[in-house]
Amino acid sequence: MGENAIEIVGLQKTYGGSGSQPPKEALKGVDMAIPKGSIFGLLGPNGAGKSTLINILAGLVVKSAGQVSIWGFDQDVNPRQSRAAIGVMPQELNLDPFFTARQALDVQAGLYAVPKAQRRTDEILAMIGLTDKADVYSRTLSGGMRRRLLLGKAFVHRPPILVLDEPTAGVDIELRQMLWSNVRKLNEENGTTIILTTHYLEEAEEMCDEIAIINHGAVIARDSTAALIGQMDAKTLVIHPEGTVPDHIALPPGVTLEHRRGGGIALSYRTGQTSANAVLSAIHEAGISILDVASEEPDLEDVFMALTSGAHG
Ligand SMILES: Nc1ncnc2c1ncn2[C@@H]1O[C@H](COP(=O)(O)OP(=O)(O)OP(=O)(O)O)[C@@H](O)[C@H]1O
Ligand SMILES: [Mg+2]
Numbered sequence: 001m002g003e004n005a006i007e008i009v010g011l012q013k014t015y016g017g018s019g020s021q022p023p024k025e026a027l028k029g030v031d032m033a034i035p036k037g038s039i040f041g042l043l044g045p046n047g048a049g050k051s052t053l054i055n056i057l058a059g060l061v062v063k064s065a066g067q068v069s070i071w072g073f074d075q076d077v078n079p080r081q082s083r084a085a086i087g088v089m090p091q092e093l094n095l096d097p098f099f100t101a102r103q104a105l106d107v108q109a110g111l112y113a114v115p116k117a118q119r120r121t122d123e124i125l126a127m128i129g130l131t132d133k134a135d136v137y138s139r140t141l142s143g144g145m146r147r148r149l150l151l152g153k154a155f156v157h158r159p160p161i162l163v164l165d166e167p168t169a170g171v172d173i174e175l176r177q178m179l180w181s182n183v184r185k186l187n188e189e190n191g192t193t194i195i196l197t198t199h200y201l202e203e204a205e206e207m208c209d210e211i212a213i214i215n216h217g218a219v220i221a222r223d224s225t226a227a228l229i230g231q232m233d234a235k236t237l238v239i240h241p242e243g244t245v246p247d248h249i250a251l252p253p254g255v256t257l258e259h260r261r262g263g264g265i266a267l268s269y270r271t272g273q274t275s276a277n278a279v280l281s282a283i284h285e286a287g288i289s290i291l292d293v294a295s296e297e298p299d300l301e302d303v304f305m306a307l308t309s310g311a312h313g
Pocket of ligand 2: 165
Protein backbone atom coordinates (compact mmCIF):
# COMPACT_ATOMS: atom_id res chain seq x y z
CA MET A 1 0.00 0.00 0.00
CA GLY A 2 1.30 3.43 -0.89
CA GLU A 3 1.74 6.67 0.99
CA ASN A 4 -1.64 7.98 0.04
CA ALA A 5 -4.92 7.51 1.87
CA ILE A 6 -6.81 8.48 -1.26
CA GLU A 7 -5.86 8.59 -4.92
CA ILE A 8 -8.17 10.11 -7.49
CA VAL A 9 -7.42 10.08 -11.21
CA GLY A 10 -9.43 11.77 -13.95
CA LEU A 11 -12.58 12.00 -11.85
CA GLN A 12 -15.59 13.30 -13.73
CA LYS A 13 -19.18 13.76 -12.72
CA THR A 14 -22.01 15.02 -14.85
CA TYR A 15 -25.43 15.16 -13.20
CA GLY A 16 -28.17 14.32 -15.65
CA GLY A 17 -30.56 17.16 -16.39
CA SER A 18 -34.29 16.93 -15.74
CA GLY A 19 -37.15 18.95 -17.23
CA SER A 20 -35.81 22.40 -18.04
CA GLN A 21 -32.56 21.71 -16.15
CA PRO A 22 -29.62 20.97 -18.47
CA PRO A 23 -27.02 18.36 -17.40
CA LYS A 24 -24.41 19.77 -15.01
CA GLU A 25 -20.71 18.95 -15.28
CA ALA A 26 -19.80 19.13 -11.60
CA LEU A 27 -16.30 17.58 -11.79
CA LYS A 28 -14.17 18.03 -14.89
CA GLY A 29 -11.34 15.52 -14.58
CA VAL A 30 -9.96 15.88 -11.06
CA ASP A 31 -6.62 14.32 -10.07
CA MET A 32 -5.82 14.32 -6.38
CA ALA A 33 -3.61 12.42 -3.96
CA ILE A 34 -4.26 12.80 -0.25
CA PRO A 35 -1.36 11.68 1.96
CA LYS A 36 -1.96 9.31 4.86
CA GLY A 37 -2.09 11.02 8.23
CA SER A 38 -2.71 14.48 6.84
CA ILE A 39 -5.42 16.97 7.64
CA PHE A 40 -6.45 17.91 4.14
CA GLY A 41 -8.67 20.87 3.30
CA LEU A 42 -10.88 20.87 0.24
CA LEU A 43 -11.90 24.47 -0.33
CA GLY A 44 -13.91 26.28 -2.96
CA PRO A 45 -16.90 28.54 -3.52
CA ASN A 46 -20.51 27.34 -3.40
CA GLY A 47 -21.17 24.91 -6.21
CA ALA A 48 -17.48 24.22 -6.90
CA GLY A 49 -17.95 20.46 -6.66
CA LYS A 50 -16.63 19.71 -3.15
CA SER A 51 -19.62 17.74 -1.91
CA THR A 52 -19.86 15.92 -5.21
CA LEU A 53 -16.28 14.73 -4.77
CA ILE A 54 -16.88 13.77 -1.14
CA ASN A 55 -20.11 11.97 -1.94
CA ILE A 56 -18.34 9.96 -4.63
CA LEU A 57 -15.71 8.96 -2.04
CA ALA A 58 -18.53 7.95 0.29
CA GLY A 59 -20.23 5.89 -2.37
CA LEU A 60 -23.31 8.13 -2.24
CA VAL A 61 -22.88 9.56 -5.74
CA VAL A 62 -21.90 7.48 -8.77
CA LYS A 63 -19.02 8.96 -10.76
CA SER A 64 -19.24 9.42 -14.53
CA ALA A 65 -15.59 8.57 -15.22
CA GLY A 66 -12.23 8.19 -13.52
CA GLN A 67 -10.64 6.10 -10.78
CA VAL A 68 -10.93 6.39 -7.03
CA SER A 69 -8.79 4.38 -4.69
CA ILE A 70 -9.40 4.49 -0.94
CA TRP A 71 -6.77 3.10 1.43
CA GLY A 72 -5.35 1.15 -1.49
CA PHE A 73 -8.70 -0.31 -2.57
CA ASP A 74 -10.10 0.60 -5.96
CA GLN A 75 -13.68 1.66 -5.44
CA ASP A 76 -14.90 -0.36 -8.43
CA VAL A 77 -12.85 -3.49 -7.74
CA ASN A 78 -13.17 -3.64 -3.93
CA PRO A 79 -16.27 -1.63 -3.08
CA ARG A 80 -16.71 -3.15 0.39
CA GLN A 81 -13.13 -2.61 1.58
CA SER A 82 -12.93 0.88 0.16
CA ARG A 83 -16.19 1.78 1.87
CA ALA A 84 -15.12 0.37 5.23
CA ALA A 85 -11.95 2.50 5.17
CA ILE A 86 -13.82 5.77 5.17
CA GLY A 87 -16.31 7.54 7.42
CA VAL A 88 -18.21 10.50 6.05
CA MET A 89 -20.03 13.27 7.82
CA PRO A 90 -22.31 14.58 5.08
CA GLN A 91 -23.23 18.22 4.57
CA GLU A 92 -26.93 17.37 4.44
CA LEU A 93 -28.67 16.61 7.73
CA ASN A 94 -30.00 13.15 6.97
CA LEU A 95 -30.93 11.81 10.41
CA ASP A 96 -33.87 9.57 11.08
CA PRO A 97 -36.06 11.79 13.29
CA PHE A 98 -37.46 8.86 15.29
CA PHE A 99 -34.13 7.45 16.41
CA THR A 100 -32.47 8.67 19.56
CA ALA A 101 -28.82 9.70 19.37
CA ARG A 102 -27.81 6.40 20.96
CA GLN A 103 -29.95 4.38 18.55
CA ALA A 104 -28.61 6.30 15.57
CA LEU A 105 -25.05 5.42 16.58
CA ASP A 106 -26.01 1.79 17.22
CA VAL A 107 -27.78 1.39 13.90
CA GLN A 108 -24.79 2.89 12.10
CA ALA A 109 -22.43 0.50 13.91
CA GLY A 110 -24.72 -2.34 12.86
CA LEU A 111 -24.58 -1.23 9.22
CA TYR A 112 -20.80 -1.44 9.38
CA ALA A 113 -20.98 -4.81 11.17
CA VAL A 114 -19.16 -3.56 14.26
CA PRO A 115 -19.65 -6.31 16.90
CA LYS A 116 -21.62 -5.21 20.00
CA ALA A 117 -18.61 -5.73 22.27
CA GLN A 118 -16.50 -3.36 20.17
CA ARG A 119 -18.99 -0.52 20.00
CA ARG A 120 -17.97 2.64 21.78
CA THR A 121 -21.31 4.36 21.84
CA ASP A 122 -20.85 6.08 25.22
CA GLU A 123 -17.34 7.22 24.33
CA ILE A 124 -18.59 8.73 21.08
CA LEU A 125 -21.56 10.38 22.78
CA ALA A 126 -19.14 12.00 25.24
CA MET A 127 -16.81 13.12 22.50
CA ILE A 128 -19.59 14.86 20.58
CA GLY A 129 -21.02 16.34 23.78
CA LEU A 130 -24.36 14.53 23.58
CA THR A 131 -24.20 12.32 26.67
CA ASP A 132 -27.14 14.09 28.27
CA LYS A 133 -29.13 13.94 25.02
CA ALA A 134 -28.38 10.28 24.34
CA ASP A 135 -31.95 9.11 24.72
CA VAL A 136 -34.02 11.85 23.14
CA TYR A 137 -35.32 11.67 19.57
CA SER A 138 -32.97 13.29 17.10
CA ARG A 139 -35.82 15.44 15.79
CA THR A 140 -35.78 17.29 19.11
CA LEU A 141 -32.05 18.08 18.88
CA SER A 142 -30.91 21.54 17.82
CA GLY A 143 -29.24 22.04 14.44
CA GLY A 144 -25.75 22.11 15.89
CA MET A 145 -26.44 18.98 17.97
CA ARG A 146 -27.66 17.11 14.88
CA ARG A 147 -24.48 18.04 13.10
CA ARG A 148 -22.46 16.64 16.00
CA LEU A 149 -24.47 13.43 15.88
CA LEU A 150 -23.63 13.12 12.18
CA LEU A 151 -19.97 13.48 13.12
CA GLY A 152 -20.33 10.70 15.70
CA LYS A 153 -21.99 8.44 13.12
CA ALA A 154 -19.06 8.95 10.76
CA PHE A 155 -16.58 7.15 12.99
CA VAL A 156 -18.51 4.34 14.68
CA HIS A 157 -16.47 1.84 12.62
CA ARG A 158 -13.13 3.55 13.39
CA PRO A 159 -12.21 4.23 9.78
CA PRO A 160 -8.63 5.28 9.02
CA ILE A 161 -10.05 8.13 6.90
CA LEU A 162 -12.60 10.62 8.17
CA VAL A 163 -14.28 13.01 5.76
CA LEU A 164 -16.10 16.04 7.13
CA ASP A 165 -18.26 18.11 4.79
CA GLU A 166 -18.66 21.48 6.49
CA PRO A 167 -18.63 20.07 10.01
CA THR A 168 -18.84 23.45 11.70
CA ALA A 169 -21.56 25.15 9.65
CA GLY A 170 -24.00 26.53 12.22
CA VAL A 171 -22.08 25.16 15.20
CA ASP A 172 -21.42 27.61 18.03
CA ILE A 173 -17.91 28.78 18.88
CA GLU A 174 -17.34 26.67 21.97
CA LEU A 175 -18.45 23.47 20.29
CA ARG A 176 -16.56 24.32 17.16
CA GLN A 177 -13.38 24.47 19.20
CA MET A 178 -14.27 21.22 20.94
CA LEU A 179 -14.95 19.59 17.60
CA TRP A 180 -11.64 20.72 16.14
CA SER A 181 -9.70 19.62 19.18
CA ASN A 182 -11.32 16.19 18.92
CA VAL A 183 -10.53 15.97 15.23
CA ARG A 184 -6.94 16.96 15.88
CA LYS A 185 -6.74 14.35 18.63
CA LEU A 186 -8.00 11.63 16.28
CA ASN A 187 -5.37 12.72 13.79
CA GLU A 188 -2.50 12.85 16.27
CA GLU A 189 -3.29 9.84 18.44
CA ASN A 190 -4.80 7.43 15.93
CA GLY A 191 -3.17 8.77 12.79
CA THR A 192 -6.60 9.21 11.24
CA THR A 193 -6.44 10.99 7.89
CA ILE A 194 -8.87 13.90 7.92
CA ILE A 195 -10.41 15.45 4.83
CA LEU A 196 -12.59 18.47 5.42
CA THR A 197 -14.42 21.23 3.67
CA THR A 198 -15.25 24.52 5.29
CA HIS A 199 -16.08 28.06 4.29
CA TYR A 200 -14.32 29.33 7.43
CA LEU A 201 -10.90 29.91 5.92
CA GLU A 202 -9.34 30.78 9.26
CA GLU A 203 -10.24 27.31 10.47
CA ALA A 204 -8.78 25.75 7.35
CA GLU A 205 -5.59 27.76 7.75
CA GLU A 206 -5.25 26.68 11.35
CA MET A 207 -6.20 23.02 10.91
CA CYS A 208 -4.97 21.86 7.52
CA ASP A 209 -1.49 20.68 6.53
CA GLU A 210 -2.43 20.65 2.88
CA ILE A 211 -5.11 22.32 0.84
CA ALA A 212 -6.71 21.89 -2.55
CA ILE A 213 -8.81 24.70 -3.95
CA ILE A 214 -11.46 23.63 -6.39
CA ASN A 215 -13.44 25.93 -8.63
CA HIS A 216 -16.00 25.11 -11.33
CA GLY A 217 -15.24 21.40 -10.99
CA ALA A 218 -11.45 21.67 -11.43
CA VAL A 219 -8.53 21.81 -9.00
CA ILE A 220 -6.94 25.25 -9.34
CA ALA A 221 -4.40 25.04 -6.49
CA ARG A 222 -2.91 22.25 -4.44
CA ASP A 223 -0.10 22.77 -1.96
CA SER A 224 0.87 22.87 1.68
CA THR A 225 -1.01 25.59 3.53
CA ALA A 226 2.22 27.46 4.22
CA ALA A 227 3.31 27.37 0.57
CA LEU A 228 -0.09 28.55 -0.65
CA ILE A 229 -0.01 31.56 1.63
CA GLY A 230 3.69 32.14 0.94
CA GLN A 231 3.04 32.56 -2.77
CA MET A 232 1.15 35.78 -2.05
CA ASP A 233 3.59 38.65 -2.02
CA ALA A 234 0.99 41.21 -0.96
CA LYS A 235 1.62 43.23 2.14
CA THR A 236 -0.16 46.12 3.85
CA LEU A 237 1.18 48.78 6.18
CA VAL A 238 -1.43 50.51 8.29
CA ILE A 239 -0.30 53.93 9.44
CA HIS A 240 -1.93 56.03 12.10
CA PRO A 241 -0.94 59.59 11.30
CA GLU A 242 -0.65 62.46 13.71
CA GLY A 243 -3.09 65.20 12.68
CA THR A 244 -4.68 65.43 9.27
CA VAL A 245 -3.49 63.76 6.11
CA PRO A 246 -2.94 65.80 2.91
CA ASP A 247 -5.35 65.11 0.03
CA HIS A 248 -2.59 63.94 -2.22
CA ILE A 249 0.32 61.71 -1.33
CA ALA A 250 2.84 60.79 -4.04
CA LEU A 251 3.23 57.02 -3.70
CA PRO A 252 5.64 54.64 -5.41
CA PRO A 253 4.15 52.82 -8.43
CA GLY A 254 1.80 49.96 -7.60
CA VAL A 255 1.09 51.13 -4.05
CA THR A 256 -2.60 51.61 -3.23
CA LEU A 257 -4.00 53.70 -0.41
CA GLU A 258 -7.20 53.12 1.49
CA HIS A 259 -8.63 55.07 4.41
CA ARG A 260 -9.56 52.90 7.36
CA ARG A 261 -12.16 53.56 9.97
CA GLY A 262 -10.60 55.30 12.94
CA GLY A 263 -8.33 57.47 10.77
CA GLY A 264 -5.70 54.89 9.76
CA ILE A 265 -4.37 54.75 6.21
CA ALA A 266 -3.66 51.35 4.69
CA LEU A 267 -0.93 51.16 2.08
CA SER A 268 -0.85 47.92 0.12
CA TYR A 269 2.01 46.82 -2.09
CA ARG A 270 3.76 43.81 -3.55
CA THR A 271 6.98 42.89 -1.81
CA GLY A 272 8.52 41.99 -5.17
CA GLN A 273 7.80 45.48 -6.45
CA THR A 274 8.21 47.92 -3.55
CA SER A 275 9.83 47.93 -0.13
CA ALA A 276 8.41 49.04 3.21
CA ASN A 277 11.19 51.60 3.22
CA ALA A 278 9.99 53.20 -0.04
CA VAL A 279 6.40 53.31 1.26
CA LEU A 280 7.40 54.89 4.56
CA SER A 281 9.68 57.41 2.82
CA ALA A 282 6.74 58.55 0.66
CA ILE A 283 4.67 59.08 3.81
CA HIS A 284 7.49 61.00 5.39
CA GLU A 285 7.95 63.19 2.31
CA ALA A 286 4.23 64.02 2.30
CA GLY A 287 4.88 65.63 5.68
CA ILE A 288 2.93 63.04 7.64
CA SER A 289 4.12 62.25 11.11
CA ILE A 290 3.53 58.63 12.11
CA LEU A 291 1.94 57.89 15.49
CA ASP A 292 1.79 54.15 15.03
CA VAL A 293 2.28 51.57 12.30
CA ALA A 294 1.14 47.97 11.93
CA SER A 295 1.66 45.47 9.15
CA GLU A 296 -0.80 42.96 7.75
CA GLU A 297 0.32 39.69 6.20
CA PRO A 298 -1.69 37.83 3.57
CA ASP A 299 -3.79 34.94 4.81
CA LEU A 300 -5.61 32.04 3.25
CA GLU A 301 -8.60 34.23 2.52
CA ASP A 302 -6.46 36.51 0.33
CA VAL A 303 -5.13 33.49 -1.57
CA PHE A 304 -8.63 32.10 -1.97
CA MET A 305 -10.03 35.40 -3.22
CA ALA A 306 -7.15 35.93 -5.61
CA LEU A 307 -7.68 32.49 -7.13
CA THR A 308 -11.46 32.30 -7.19
CA SER A 309 -12.75 35.87 -7.53
CA GLY A 310 -15.46 36.06 -10.14
CA ALA A 311 -16.42 32.48 -9.33
CA HIS A 312 -20.06 33.40 -9.06
CA GLY A 313 -20.16 35.11 -12.47
N1 LIG B 1 -28.07 15.87 -7.39
C1 LIG B 1 -27.71 16.85 -8.22
N2 LIG B 1 -28.33 17.02 -9.41
C2 LIG B 1 -27.96 18.00 -10.26
N3 LIG B 1 -26.98 18.89 -10.01
C3 LIG B 1 -26.34 18.78 -8.83
C4 LIG B 1 -26.67 17.77 -7.88
N4 LIG B 1 -25.85 17.91 -6.81
C5 LIG B 1 -25.05 18.96 -7.08
N5 LIG B 1 -25.34 19.49 -8.30
C6 LIG B 1 -24.67 20.62 -8.95
O1 LIG B 1 -23.27 20.32 -9.04
C7 LIG B 1 -22.48 21.47 -8.76
C8 LIG B 1 -21.54 21.15 -7.61
O2 LIG B 1 -22.30 20.99 -6.42
P1 LIG B 1 -21.64 20.58 -5.02
O3 LIG B 1 -22.73 20.30 -4.07
O4 LIG B 1 -20.65 19.50 -5.27
O5 LIG B 1 -20.87 21.92 -4.64
P2 LIG B 1 -20.07 22.31 -3.29
O6 LIG B 1 -18.70 22.71 -3.72
O7 LIG B 1 -20.21 21.27 -2.29
O8 LIG B 1 -20.84 23.64 -2.85
P3 LIG B 1 -21.21 24.20 -1.37
O9 LIG B 1 -20.04 24.99 -0.91
O10 LIG B 1 -22.38 25.09 -1.64
O11 LIG B 1 -21.55 23.04 -0.48
C9 LIG B 1 -23.46 22.60 -8.48
O12 LIG B 1 -23.63 23.33 -9.66
C10 LIG B 1 -24.73 21.88 -8.11
O13 LIG B 1 -25.86 22.64 -8.45
MG1 LIG C 1 -21.04 21.19 -0.44
